[in-house]
Amino acid sequence: MLEPRIIEKLKQIVGPDNIATERQDLLCYGYDATQMEFLPDVVLHPANAEEVSQVLKLANAEKIHVFPRGAGSGFTGGALPKGGGIVLVTTRMNRIIRIDTENLVAEVEPGVVTEQFQLEVEKLGLFYPPDPASLKFSTLGGNVAENAGGPRCVKYGVTRDFVMGLEVVLPTGEIIRTGGETYKGVVGYDLTRLICGSEGTLGVITRIIFKLLPLPEAKKTMLTIFDSIDGAARAVSTIIGNKIIPTTLEFMDYSTLLCVEKRFNLGIPESGRAVLIIEVDGDRELIEKQAARIQGLVKPLGLVECKVAKDAAESEALWKVRRLVSPSLRDVNPDKFNEDIVVPRSKVPDVIRSIDKIQQKYDIPIVNFGHAGDGNIHVNVMIDKAVPGMEEKAHKAIGEVFQAALDLNGTMSGEHGVGLAKQPYIHLELKGAQLSAMQAIKRALDPNNILNPGKMFPVE
Amino acid sequence: MDPLKRVEKDLKKCVKCGACRANCPAFSAYQREPAVARGKVALAQHLLVKDIELDDQTYLTMSKCLLCGSCVEKCPNEVPTDEIVIAAREALAEQRGLTTFHRAVGRVIRNRKLMNMGAAMAAIMGPLFFRRVPANSGLRLRFPLPFVGGKRHVPSLAGKPFLSRHPEVIQGEPGKPRIIYFVGCMTNFVYTEVGEAALALFRHLGCTVIIPRDQQCCGLPGMSGGDLATVRELAEKNLAVLEKFEADYVMTACATCGGALHKLYPAVVGKKHPELLKRLQAMAEKTIDAAVLLQKLGFNPEETAGGEAMTITYHDPCHLRNRAITRQPRELLKGAPGVQLVEMAGADKCCGLGGTFNVYHYDTSLRINAGKSEAIRCTGADAVVTGCPGCMMQLSDGLKQAGAGTRVMHTLEILARKLRQ
Numbered sequence: 001m002l003e004p005r006i007i008e009k010l011k012q013i014v015g016p017d018n019i020a021t022e023r024q025d026l027l028c029y030g031y032d033a034t035q036m037e038f039l040p041d042v043v044l045h046p047a048n049a050e051e052v053s054q055v056l057k058l059a060n061a062e063k064i065h066v067f068p069r070g071a072g073s074g075f076t077g078g079a080l081p082k083g084g085g086i087v088l089v090t091t092r093m094n095r096i097i098r099i100d101t102e103n104l105v106a107e108v109e110p111g112v113v114t115e116q117f118q119l120e121v122e123k124l125g126l127f128y129p130p131d132p133a134s135l136k137f138s139t140l141g142g143n144v145a146e147n148a149g150g151p152r153c154v155k156y157g158v159t160r161d162f163v164m165g166l167e168v169v170l171p172t173g174e175i176i177r178t179g180g181e182t183y184k185g186v187v188g189y190d191l192t193r194l195i196c197g198s199e200g201t202l203g204v205i206t207r208i209i210f211k212l213l214p215l216p217e218a219k220k221t222m223l224t225i226f227d228s229i230d231g232a233a234r235a236v237s238t239i240i241g242n243k244i245i246p247t248t249l250e251f252m253d254y255s256t257l258l259c260v261e262k263r264f265n266l267g268i269p270e271s272g273r274a275v276l277i278i279e280v281d282g283d284r285e286l287i288e289k290q291a292a293r294i295q296g297l298v299k300p301l302g303l304v305e306c307k308v309a310k311d312a313a314e315s316e317a318l319w320k321v322r323r324l325v326s327p328s329l330r331d332v333n334p335d336k337f338n339e340d341i342v343v344p345r346s347k348v349p350d351v352i353r354s355i356d357k358i359q360q361k362y363d364i365p366i367v368n369f370g371h372a373g374d375g376n377i378h379v380n381v382m383i384d385k386a387v388p389g390m391e392e393k394a395h396k397a398i399g400e401v402f403q404a405a406l407d408l409n410g411t412m413s414g415e416h417g418v419g420l421a422k423q424p425y426i427h428l429e430l431k432g433a434q435l436s437a438m439q440a441i442k443r444a445l446d447p448n449n450i451l452n453p454g455k456m457f458p459v460e
Numbered sequence: 461m462d463p464l465k466r467v468e469k470d471l472k473k474c475v476k477c478g479a480c481r482a483n484c485p486a487f488s489a490y491q492r493e494p495a496v497a498r499g500k501v502a503l504a505q506h507l508l509v510k511d512i513e514l515d516d517q518t519y520l521t522m523s524k525c526l527l528c529g530s531c532v533e534k535c536p537n538e539v540p541t542d543e544i545v546i547a548a549r550e551a552l553a554e555q556r557g558l559t560t561f562h563r564a565v566g567r568v569i570r571n572r573k574l575m576n577m578g579a580a581m582a583a584i585m586g587p588l589f590f591r592r593v594p595a596n597s598g599l600r601l602r603f604p605l606p607f608v609g610g611k612r613h614v615p616s617l618a619g620k621p622f623l624s625r626h627p628e629v630i631q632g633e634p635g636k637p638r639i640i641y642f643v644g645c646m647t648n649f650v651y652t653e654v655g656e657a658a659l660a661l662f663r664h665l666g667c668t669v670i671i672p673r674d675q676q677c678c679g680l681p682g683m684s685g686g687d688l689a690t691v692r693e694l695a696e697k698n699l700a701v702l703e704k705f706e707a708d709y710v711m712t713a714c715a716t717c718g719g720a721l722h723k724l725y726p727a728v729v730g731k732k733h734p735e736l737l738k739r740l741q742a743m744a745e746k747t748i749d750a751a752v753l754l755q756k757l758g759f760n761p762e763e764t765a766g767g768e769a770m771t772i773t774y775h776d777p778c779h780l781r782n783r784a785i786t787r788q789p790r791e792l793l794k795g796a797p798g799v800q801l802v803e804m805a806g807a808d809k810c811c812g813l814g815g816t817f818n819v820y821h822y823d824t825s826l827r828i829n830a831g832k833s834e835a836i837r838c839t840g841a842d843a844v845v846t847g848c849p850g851c852m853m854q855l856s857d858g859l860k861q862a863g864a865g866t867r868v869m870h871t872l873e874i875l876a877r878k879l880r881q
């Protein structure tokens with residue numbers, strides 16, 4: 001519990017309408033998509049960087065923990081107030097400050113919802129590609145803090161690749177600017193890239209300058225069904241090996257197909273063992289050519305069926321298959337651990353085989369789908385928490401899945417981050433001096449360890 | 461039994477992903493997590509295990525839901541938050557008793573005589589504003605006097621309620637469908653022209669139209685306060701009234717009433733009363749929205765619509781949208797001569813009425829409505845058309861406050877323009 005004088009000071013900073021201390025309000029800011037829950041002491045909705053700065057100065061002086069939060073849609077607990085303290089919600093800072101059509105940059109506040117930003121820039125013929133699955137509700141601040149990805153990253157890169165500059169409030173309360181709005185810039189350390197993906201442990205983002213692209217003229221969607229996972233994987237490397245980089249290359253394995261088919265009866269052929277949804281974008285003529293080329297390339301790889309969307313409505317129908325995955329999975333088991341390992345794209349079949357072995361060893365259903373184009377696989381370990389011992393088994397299986405990815409020169413997480421959920425496994429990937437260097441940065445910027453403490457690194 | 465037990469399994473389905481933040485009209489207005497579906501589900505989970513109290517704050521939080529169902533439609537895990545909120549409201553009502561307001565609502569909507577008296581008095585007093593509606597009018601269940609603020613624009617009451625204008629059975633051609641018309645309070649007392657249009661259209665098709673005299677309020681206004689006892693009672697009463705007549709369909713031209721007959725009644729009665737549930741389900745299967753029925757009967761708008769050229773835009777009532785009725789009214793309207801349909805941005809977004817939400821949270825309701833009014837204005841349409849008299853009232857209020865001269869009409873009014881000239 002925070003002392004009344006602290007609450008009073010916080011109230012003065014953000015105003016009485018933007019502070020919550022009632023238990024019922026606190027409960028609603030203690031969860032995220034990990035389904036873990038912690039109770040904060042107070043929830044604040046600051047209006048600007050100046051208020052954030054004052055809050056952090058006070059928290060730093062009083063050694064109160066502060067947990068920055070956007071929409072609270074993260075998968076690893078990055079925004080969760082473990083141990084209690086202040087939840088600092090950034091969603092009131094939700095203005096798009098400017099969209100500069102001459103320099104192709106935009107400046108926004110962190111609380112802007114990703115899709116709203118995309119729609120605004122698209123009105124001007126511009127394009128902000130990062131498209132995490134949560135884009136309809138997640139915030140840009142959260143996207144930057146977690147370095148969010150998405151299907152389109154195969155071609156365009158992740159959130160980090162579009163961040164040119166930031167305004168950040170440091171844990172000690174100073175407001176700094178990093179980077180800028182020029183494409184080139186080599187003065188000093190690249191703090192912008194350091195903050196991207198720092199999961200709210202190094203500072204609170206209060207402004208973002210994004211790079212924008214011209215909006216592609218059109219896109220074309222294809223749904224291809226293969227008779228083996230290897231066929232689908234070879235399709236990925238064949239397409240890219242032939243110098244075509246599709247916008248998206250989404251894949252679903254056999255267990256995923258079974259789930260979707262059982263529930264929604266989409267008429268996927270019996271012999272189908274893996275699906276690839278391939279999308280290309282660009283000039284209309286170019287994508288027609290690319291689509292034809294891709295169809296030719298994948299045909300000899302055990303192709304069972306290829307559906308090509310003729311218009312937006314048909315494209316939507318093809319994507320529906322992908323969107324139905326989530327609700328279908330619940331039929332397997334009620335609870336899931338949603339991991340997001342990455343391997344070099346050519347190693348996708350290898351890692352799927354390893355996962356299959358792990359699944360058999362622990363006798364737990366594991367369903368795989370995701371972004372085959374960049375080797376980023378969503379590994380869904382489906383369990384029923386009500387069955388005794390199943391959760392423990394799942395944790396062991398997950399550890400082995402991570403190790404399998406690492407053994408293939410991959411990583412534990414491509415998009416979701418570490419937060420609390422992956423913290424117990426971080427020693428598998430970060431070792432010795434590498435980990436120490438990261439922790440040294442954290443100590444230097446946050447000497448009192450007040451900002452999102454207990455996240456990412458093992459608790460000392 | 462704790463009503464929340466009913467939804468215990470559903471509560472577990474929510475994984476707190478936050479998808480509802482993109483679709484919830486209450487959240488769009490409040491911008492705070494307790495207002496969104498995910499927050500309410502979280503609170504309901506804590507209520508179920510009794511680690512939070514059913515207090516004033518819970519009451520207020522649970523009242524901040526329009527029951528529009530948009531979160532349910534878009535939820536990746538198909539969490540029925542509307543049913544969860546209804547259960548939480550019922551639990552609140554059971555443990556704390558109903559508020560004075562909601563008790564009054566229940567008293568009025570359960571009492572057919574009071575409702576008729578309200579209507580009779582309204583007829584004597586001529587074109588009335590709601591603020592002058594007698595205390596015992598059925599209309600007060602949606603718009604009780606003490607809550608009607610100064611700035612609200614309200615439509616005048618019809619001189620003679622729709623139900624007392626026509627015989628109970630209007631015989632059609634032999635071999636043509638027999639249709640029971642469930643009218644609803646808004647059409648009966650305010651938008652009687654919607655009822656007249658419905659009657660004209662189905663008579664044009666040769667149908668026999670039955671307008672049961674004893675039909676009651678659908679009961680939806682009782683949902684806001686968690687007065688499920690009243691809703692159940694009305695479900696039974698209406699069922700008995702409707703079952704008296706042999707008919708192929710139960711037709712509604714009010715999205716809200718249709719939603720009540722189709723979804724709400726079976727849901728609130730539940731498995732505890734298997735016999736009643738079976739009968740309600742049979743009635744639900746017969747229940748059909750007027751636009752859908754017109755299409756089903758091969759109706760051709762060219763025969764009955766027409767008149768001077770006009771541009772219209774269509775607003776999706778939540779209680780049609782969440783029954784997947786979005787395509788049919790548009791197809792009919794597009795087929796109407798002289799009518800050009802332009803889509804507004806966010807046509808599927810809630811207008812902000814939400815039964816008595818509009819009364820309890822009028823300013824928030826207005827904020828939600830303001831976005832709607834703006835979207836309507838941007839189309840430049842002469843009229844906004846919809847399939848729910850409740851929405852019609854809310855849209856009128858919003859447009860008048862925004863200073864827009866856009867007309868508000870029902871789909872059936874457009875379709876029956878030639879017949880009604």
